[in-house]
Amino acid sequence: MSERLIGHQDFTDWQWLKARLIERYSLDTIETMYSLMIELYPHLVDDMEEYLGADEHLQLRPEIALSELKRTIESQYDWALSIDFRKPESQHVFWYRSEEKMEPRLGERYVESGADKELPVQVARSVKACHALILSDLLLHTDSDVVHFLLRHPDQISIVRRIQTMTPLIYGDIRANLADQDMQPMHLLRAKLSFFGVSKFDPKSRLWVRNTMFQGAPLISELDSGRDLDDWYFPVAPIG
Incomplete structure (x- = not known):
């Protein structure tokens, strides 16, 4: 593919190549080519490994007007405000941490006990409740700022921190109920x-998923076999 696209060995017009990839090939092919292109410049990208971690902390801006926070929620969390949490099906499940493996699990709210141990992952519900409280608070305190709102409603500090921190981030929240x-x-x-190397998913039910990691990867004994092992991570095309 690269020979058909490039045609000569001293090619360096990567913007042209990027445009041709987008025109002709699938997203998987495009991302694979991007990875190969990046590897050509280790002196530019190797040090970026140090920036793959994230300094995760939630920031609070208490000085802004409460009306500004209201507008932020309405523009950035409109997907959350559109959910009707009065419907039983919209709060059907709850997330909890298993005692055996300390992993998140699902429970059915109207069938099983344990909802009192629910993990605080229901961002949409918390945002909508906070927005409703802001609306009622502004009726009494028109010129309020965030800090005075939180003094009146300290239970909202956590969700306000999250809203203010995640709003500028495109992938900050999972936009779903x-x-x-x-x-x-x-x-x-x-x-x-x-x-983590998972490429094959086999959902056995809505509660758990079986997966295959590094499918097709060579064993240690095969590394010196002389075979071309560079394409093992590509999915195998079905036969027949």
Whole structure:
């Protein structure tokens, strides 16, 4: 593919190549080519490994006007405000941490006990409740700022911190109702698990997912076999 696209060995017009890739090839092919292009310049990218970690902390801006926070929620969290949490199916499940493996698990709110141990992952519900409280608070305190709102409602500090921190981040929040009856955990896990080498998912139920890691990767004994092992991570095309 690269020979058809480039045509000569001293090619350096990567912007042209990028445009041609977007025109002709699938997203998987494009991302693979991007990875290969990056490897050509180790002196530029190797040090970036130090920046892959994230300094995760939530910041609070108490000085801004409460009306500004209201507008932020309405513009950035409109997806959360559109959910009707009065419907039983919108709060059907709850997330908790298992005692055996300390991993997140799902429970059915109207069938099982344990909702009192629910993990605080229901961002959409918390945002909508906070927004409703802001609306009622502004009726009495028109010119209020965030700090005085939080003094009156200290239980809202956590969600206000999250809103103010995540708003500038495109991928800061999962824009979905994680308690909905039709929510599938696999939809949340595919991206995360792919970083660990998971390429094949086999959902056995909505409660757990079986996966295959590093499928096709060579064994240690095969590394010196002389075979070309560079394409093992590509999916195998079905036969027949």
